[in-house]
Amino acid sequence: MSQQEIWFVTGSQHLYGEETLRQVAVNSRKIVEALNNAAKISLKIVCMETVTTSDEIFEVCKAANNEDKCIGIITWMHTFSPSKMWINGLKILTKPILHLHTQANRDIPWETMNMDFMNLNQAAHGDREHGFIYTRMGIGRKVVVGYYEDTIVQEKIGRWARVALAAATAKELKVVRFGDNMREVAVTEGDKVEAQIKFGWSINSYGVGDLVARINEVTDEQINSLMEEYEQKYNFAPECDKGTELYEHVREQAKMEIALEQFLTEGKFQAFTNTFEDLYGMKQLPGLATQRLMEKGFGYGGEGDWKTAALTRTMKIIADNKATSFMEDYTYHFNPENKMVLGAHMLEVCPTIANEKPRIEVHPLGIGGKEAPARLVFDGKAGEAVCASLIDMGGRMRLIIAQVEAVEVPHKLPQLPVARTTWKLKPSLEIGAQAWILAGGAHHTVFSHEVTVEDLVDWAEIMDIEYVIINESTDILRLKQDLRTNELIWKLR
Incomplete structure (x- = not known):
């Protein structure tokens, strides 16, 4: 088990500028760190580079297929990631998928929220776009909804990871x-x-x-x-x-x-x-x-x-x-x-x-x-x-x-x-x-x-x-x- 890992893939696009993408990467690493420190999750989760184009998505899916240590991927749309970009990658992906519907912030900052914040933290509809393409393509996946630091969310991720491990070891x-x-x-x-x-x-x-x-x-x-x-x-x-x-x-x-x-x-x-x-x-x-x-x-x-x-x-x-x-x-x-x-x-x-x-x-x-x-x-x-x-x-x-x-x-x-x-x-x-x-x-x-x-x-x-x-x-x-x-x-x- 110590040799197996789950890849965490965050989707975005270049529409929002480089500063937003840098923050997306920071927040993704923060989420992965929290999941790796969670008592309910026993497999290692690896934070991959944010994917922003069709080519990047295709390459990370191909790499996941070819890496024996990778037994599944978690996808999350921090911002809006147009799902047509995901089609070619998802067509070739053979590893189990967990679609995590979460966001970097738990609470809405009512007093300070502006459009920059909204553009960065839009998983509420970014993940809906992402979910559509799975359904449209008939791709099975696990969907987990909730704040990533919540125990119940971490437990669901940890249990799915063990199921993915059982599926991955079936061929052996x-x-x-x-x-x-x-x-x-x-x-x-x-x-x-x-x-x-x-x-x-x-x-x-x-x-x-x-x-x-x-x-x-x-x-x-x-x-x-x-x-x-x-x-x-x-x-x-x-x-x-x-x-x-x-x-x-x-x-x-x-x-x-x-x-x-x-x-x-x-x-x-x-x-x-x-x-x-x-x-x-x-x-x-x-x-x-x-x-x-x-x-x-x-x-x-x-x-x-x-x-x-x-x-x-x-x-x-x-x-x-x-x-x-x-x-x-x-x-x-x-x-x-x-x-x-x-x-x-x-x-x-x-x-x-x-x-x-x-x-x-x-x-x-x-x-x-x-x-x-x-x-x-x-x-x-x-x-x-x-x-x-x-x-x-x-x-x-x-x-x-x-x-x-x-x-x-x-x-x-x-x-x-x-x-x-x-x-x-x-x-x-x-x-x-x-x-x-x-x-x-x-x-x-x-x-x-x-x-x-x-x-x-x-x-x-x-x-x-x-x-x-x-x-x-x-x-x-x-x-x-x-x-x-x-x-x-x-x-x-």
Whole structure:
């Protein structure tokens, strides 16, 4: 992230004279300095020279395209910048755009304002001219309105910058599949060629034997070192303490974590999938090992679900790896006084969403026919969250985004030794679940307290894919019509 940057491009023209242009440059640098000092913005913003002609605009757009460090541009019209000058540059620009509608001054200087001040500070209509040409050319962009020193404005810019980072790194995202998809399952399938064309993701399969060979190379010294980390970071169930038989099951997960991380790192993979139906040569299904790798920022999808693995990695970038996990809608609580969803998985839920210090436990899995695997057990925390699902509609991808309210797990679950969280669907369980099913949402999702609906819409628009939002305003009849309309629009495209 420290190597990536956003370019800040201010538009003007020579109509107002050199003194005005000098002040435009000074004010632009002041704004960029404030944004770089903002706590909400984690990527570097670079102030470019003010552009005043068609040639200058074309050259800065071409330079942005050719500079790998530049992952997006912010445009701002300090004065009036005739938008026909921008056409040739915008035609070739391939980087995401944020149109910042701000001004150098917060307040109108009522007593001293004259025409010189008005000519200098006319973003109120300069940015409207600029906005028109984006719309006229059909160019997608993010629009942020407000004074640049306001926290909410800085937060919107910072969040968009992380989305732009996720989009920029997509072409480098490599997903490794250990084995194939779970047999006879439809939603985890998909067109991997289309995914690479649309997103840049590279998805390829490796034999489980390749991983087993790496597991067999792990040394006791490596395992001992990682076990010390486990003992410092997590609680251990008494039956898993050092010296017990089950302690060796935990060591097996440490062994798999070391091998998996080496395999992923050396192959430059940022996400992976596996399936309990293909574990030949392995003693356990990777549970704790997978949770730990997600905690480090790797993407994961269960049962060969490579789309969710890639989306997990993408959302972890947007979230700065905070409070984001692979998830599955598992079962409902239909109590009329407290309807909710319980989300979990067999083993693989990321501890970044934990509400407590996770505990390492070992229990039989019941499927897969392997040794009882170790896993981290915890309850998820409460708060606003999203569930997102990426599905292949045959010729196009659809991102489904549900806004949810996570709640504290209301009861102890002594017989369910897996990580879990509970949430309430919006606007209700009945409407939210019905909308999800109508949209074709998968049972696998990415669950996040950190990523917002707006972030995911920004990402979908940058990637130019369809998205469906399920929230407090969802109406089933309207949703059905929107889905029919989307079907026609996206097929025509």
